[in-house]
Amino acid sequence: MFYKALAIAGLNAVSLSNGFLFGHVAGLIGSLQKKEEGIDLSEGQISLIASTLTMTALIGIGLAAYVTDKIGRRWSVIIFSTPIIIQWIILYVSYNMFLFMLSRVIAGIAAGGLIALTIFVPAEYTSPKTRAFYLNMVTTVAPAIGTSLGHSIGIVLQWRTVALIGIIPAILAVVIPFFWVESPHWLASKGRFEECEIAFRQLHGNKLNSERELQMIVKMEKTKLKLANETNCKPTLKRLFAAFKRKYFWRLILMSIFMHAYLTAAGKLVFSTLATVILEEITGTSDVLMYTLLVDGFIIVGSCMSCYLIRKTSMRTLLFSVGFFANAVLVVLSACLYFKNGQNYFNWINVVLLALYFISINAGPYPLLEAIFSEMFPLELKVYTFSLSGIILVSSLASTIMLLPLMVSSMGYHGLFLLNAAIMSISLGYIWFRLPETKGRTLQEIEMYFKTNNFDVEEMLSTEQSKALM
Structure with a gap:
């Protein structure tokens, strides 16, 4: 049991570090847009800095598949956590586009590999009865806390100071796995x-x-x-090509596409990356510390609720009841943004609705879809099929971040949220017909x-x- 605790602690450190990494971006982008410290970058360059972290994660996901298949889970976590420390140091000394991009590329590749590992590795270190609970901790609670810290500290402190703070969880993510046992x-x-x-x-x-x-x-x-x-x-490649000929494989890929469509439309990564920017535009003020703390706080509350709820009910019941409720909240938020009158109380109504939305999706759909994703692929091909599916997810997430300004300018946040609610509803509908109840089942x-x-x-x-x- 001691080794299980070490594994969970190490994976939580990795997830918290990753969450902090993405949460820090909002403060960095805000400072660059205000041209602080005399750093003069165009909007296109700033947008590239914001999206590169996600785009280069594709490389990390692909590398993680090969590395973890060859050398195992333990050393893969150590190898991909080490560059996170390096990129924080590079970012701290960055004053030009080259250094900013270098830190983002390194961070993206490492984070991509770690995202893949934190999704499928916890399932291999936990038992069927507690798997969903610990997966929630690793994939939802820890990154939510990390993102919240990145947001709030990024508002209070200068982004270079925040970069130094980010080194601390990154070091823990490197050190703790040295004491793991390998995945059985x-x-x-x-x-x-x-x-x-x-x-x-x-x-x-x-x-x-x-x-x-x-x-x-x-x-x-x-x-x-x-x-x-x-x-x-x-050989693994031959087994992978053999799987390509089987119907079950493509059914899993198709279901994963609908899962990715939901996660992308739900906006978790977009908000964690550009939280302060989005809140400034929704509320019309640059003083968004309290708004940010409120929304981030409710994201953490929702994440913690998921750990409790999954122990009390089935995964299907929780996923679909809370998932469709979150969609309804998003539709109401869209209507409120459309009819907003600019009064301060209306800003608070919109922010509270956004907070309620994030409570809902973090209490149900986010952790459950990530838990299911870690369970559904065959063990011997898991890392490779995850990479194939993950490319679709990360591509859509990166595209969303890059296209967000264009989409908001063309349809407004009310139109964007309404479109997202429609995509999420269609995705949940397909998953309803394909997903069995997996709670308490072994991976086999x-x-x-x-x-x-x-x-x-x-x-x-x-x-x-x-x-x-x-």
Whole structure:
């Protein structure tokens, strides 16, 4: 259990560091737009600085797939966390476009790799009963706290000082994983079954349910390796190309596209990156510290609520009830922005609605979709299929940040929010028909369901249908 606590602590440090990284951008962009310290950059250059962090994350996601498949989860986290420290130092001494872009490129590549790792690695270090809870902590609560700190400290302190503060969680993200054990799931996928058993028992003990899950992992991965040898499909690329021929693979990719469409339209990354800029435009004032603290505070509240709610209800119930409620709030916010009268009380109504919206999506859809995303792909191909799907997500997020000024100028925030609500509703509708209830299921049971429409691993492995694992 001690090793599980270390793994969760390290992943939370990574997520907090990443959240701080994205939250810091809002203060940086605001300072550059005001041409503080005599730094004179055009709007196009500032927009490029803001969006590069997200665009270069594509490279990091691709690299993470290769690196983590070859050397495992533990060292991958260390390798991708180290450049975060370097980019903070570069940013601190930046006075021209070259240095700003250099820090953003390094940060984007490293953050992209870490985003991928923090989504699928927690599932491999936790048990089925607590997986959703810890995934919420890592993918929602910790980054929300980091983003809030980046926003609020970025308003109070000069952005160079904030850059120095950002080094602290980045150092923790490098140091803590040195004391981890390797992921037993990764070890099993590589045929290192003795090491897998040792690592698994260090993480989960030797209770009856844990031993059952361990035997399921070993049996399933041995079956897959045996089938790979029989079909001359052992190298990862051959197994990936074999998956391309299967219907289940493309059904998962299609569902992930709708999940990405929801996450993009929901605006989490846009707000975390450009919070102060958006709030200034919505409220019409540059004094947005209290507004920012309110919205960020409610994002953290929503994130913490998700950890409680997921232990009390099913994932499907929470996802769809809270998800459609958030859409309704966004429609109301759109109407209020359209009919706003410029009075201070109306600004507070709009900000409170925005805060309520972020409570809702952080209490349900955000953490649950990220949890489902970490569960749905086959273990041996998870990092590669995640990269393929992640390219779609990051491309859409980067495009949203780059096109945000154009979209706002053409349709206003009221039109943008209404469009987003429509996209989110369509996405939830598709996911409703495709997503099973995964709470309490092992990763092997979930993988088996998406491949065969049956959760019973023992039954499927003992029949001819075990060939479906390929």
